[in-house]
Amino acid sequence: xxxxxxxxxxxxxxxxxxxxxxxxxxxxxxxxxxxxxxxxxxxxxxxxxxxxxxxxxxxxxxxxxxxxxxxxxxxxxxxxxxxxxxxxxxxxxxxxxxxxxxxxxxxxxxxxxxxxxxxxxxxxxxxxxxxxxxxxxxxxxxxxxxxxxxxxxxxxxxxxxxxxxxxxxxxxxxxxxxxxxxxxxxxxxxxxxxxxxxxxxxxxxxxxxxxxxxxxxxxxxxxxxxxxxxxxxxxxxxxxxxxxxxxxxxxxxxxxxxxxxxxxxxxxxxxxxxxxxxxxxxxxxxxxxxxxxxxxxxxxx
Numbered sequence: 235x236x237x238x239x240x241x242x243x244x245x246x247x248x249x250x251x252x253x254x255x256x257x258x259x260x261x262x263x264x265x266x267x268x269x270x271x272x273x274x275x276x277x278x279x280x281x282x283x284x285x286x287x288x289x290x291x292x293x294x295x296x297x298x299x300x301x302x303x304x305x306x307x308x309x310x311x312x313x314x315x316x317x318x319x320x321x322x323x324x325x326x327x328x329x330x331x332x333x334x335x336x337x338x339x340x341x342x343x344x345x346x347x348x349x350x351x352x353x354x355x356x357x358x359x360x361x362x363x364x365x366x367x368x369x370x371x372x373x374x375x376x377x378x379x380x381x382x383x384x385x386x387x388x389x390x391x392x393x394x395x396x397x398x399x400x401x402x403x404x405x406x407x408x409x410x411x412x413x414x415x416x417x418x419x420x421x422x423x424x425x426x427x428x429x430x431x432x433x434x435x436x437x438x439x440x441x442x443x444x445x446x447x448x449x450x451x452x453x454x455x456x457x458x459x460x461x462x463x464x465x466x467x468x469x470x471x472x473x474x475x476x477x478x479x480x481x482x483x484x485x486x487x488x489x490x491x492x493x494x495x496x497x498x499x500x501x502x503x504x505x506x507x508x509x510x511x512x513x514x515x516x517x518x519x520x521x522x523x524x525x526x527x528x529x530x531x532x533x534x535x
Contacts (some may be wrong), residue, residue, distance in 0.1 A: 236329050247412025248274035249404045249492065250283030252397030254379065254505035255422030255514070257282025259498035261299045261501035263418050264290055270522075272533055274416070276348045278363075278406035283418070284351035284376035285333070288369045291349040294337040295373025301336045302511035306361075310508050330374050336510045339370045351376040352396030352403045356385055359398045363406055364388075371474075379505075405493045414532060417492035420500055494528050 248267075250260050260283060267273070279287030289298040313329045340350055343366050351364040351372035364372035375386040378394040385392040400406070407415045498517040503510055522529065 236517040238367065244273065245275040245414070246323060247276045247278070247404075247410065247415040248287070249402050249407050249408025249415055249417040250277065251402035251418050251420050252281030252283055252395060253500070254484045255281055255507040255510065256299070256420040256498070256505075257286055257304050258508070258511040258514035259500050259521070260286040260418055261295065261302065261511070262515035262520075263496055263498065264295060264518075265299075265515075266519045266522035267416070269527070270526075270533060272529060273345065274412075276407055276410040277412065278350045278352065278403040278463050279376070280352040280403055281377045281379065283402075283420075284373045284396065285350055285356075288342075288345075288351065288373050289337050291342050291345040291347040292337065292384040293346060297337055299511075300517070302508070303515075304432055305509045305511060306507045308424050310506060313508075315373075329359055333373075334370060337370075339368055342366055342372060344367050345369065345464060350406050350410060352400050352406060353378075353386075353388075353393040353514055354396055354398040355478070356392040356394050359399065361396075362391075362393060362407075382505075390517075402492075405490050408490065413493070415492040416494045416496060418496045418498070418521075420498060422497035436439035493532060494521050494525055496525060 248264075250257075253259075264286070277291050279285070286295070286298065289295045313332055342351075342364065349365075349369075353362045353364060353375045354360070355362055355370075362375075364375060366512045371386075371388070375388050376383050376396040377383060380394055380398065383395075385394050387393075396403070396513040401421065402419050404415050404417050463526040498514070498520075498521040500514055500517050503514060507514075
């Protein structure tokens with residue numbers, strides 16, 4: 235299917251929401267949909283949804299999934315490049331270089347499945363749909379989590395995370411010609427704070443256990459300790475973004491509801507838990523199982 239062929243019917247769209255490390259759940263969702271014979275005709279993604287969506291549309295989902303599963307806590311630490319400059323605490327250059335080693339860049343307009351990444355224009359708050367040019371540039375522009383990753387310059391404008399304005403881009407799928415849309419919301423299951431310390435090792439703890447002294451705590455000190463219930467800075471940022479994005483999604487879907495919402499339960503994953511891909515992927519698969527009857531109806535209808 236060419237990227238310009240937007241007239242065939244019926245057309246299925248897949249809207250992949252933002253959610254940082256929780257986004258590995260998208261891998262499980264897509265794998266399960268393919269098993270059911272539900273292959274989307276168009277895909278739109280915000281933030282990590284743009285990364286997974288671009289990989290799928292370029293035929294490289296298996297490569298991305300293999301890399302995600304291979305990540306350990308120390309690998310996550312090594313991918314971070316602190317800047318403490320203007321616009322964000324991380325440049326994201328080191329992470330994007332590694333992603334470019336895992337998946338090949340393509341022109342968006344030449345992808346086998348029509349794709350769009352959603353970003354936000356920082357100066358005005360306008361929603362931007364990235365439909366041409368470098369696929370990986372669009373992914374990076376869509377993934378500028380405010381306060382953490384620096385904005386990206388594009389055509390004279392600064393772009394930040396697409397989740398700020400359209401966290402689950404159902405409307406973009408419709409604009410690309412989708413008649414039915416499956417939406418994947420990573421923020422529906424919100425976690426209550428404070429939480430008890432979990433038994434799963436964090437990147438910081440694992441790095442210390444392996445003799446690495448440089449951890450996320452060196453970037454931003456925690457607001458609390460193991461003896462206090464107060465959340466750390468990254469927990470506050472992550473929870474705030476999750477709440478905001480879920481509210482945005484609910485508001486937008488009143489006017490433009492998807493046919494099915496898949497909501498993986500990834501509440502126990504923090505924004506930097508990229509080393510927990512197996513758990514996230516399993517959550518995506520389980521979320522599909524929870525709506526299996528509706529997916530079958532969509533397939534038959």
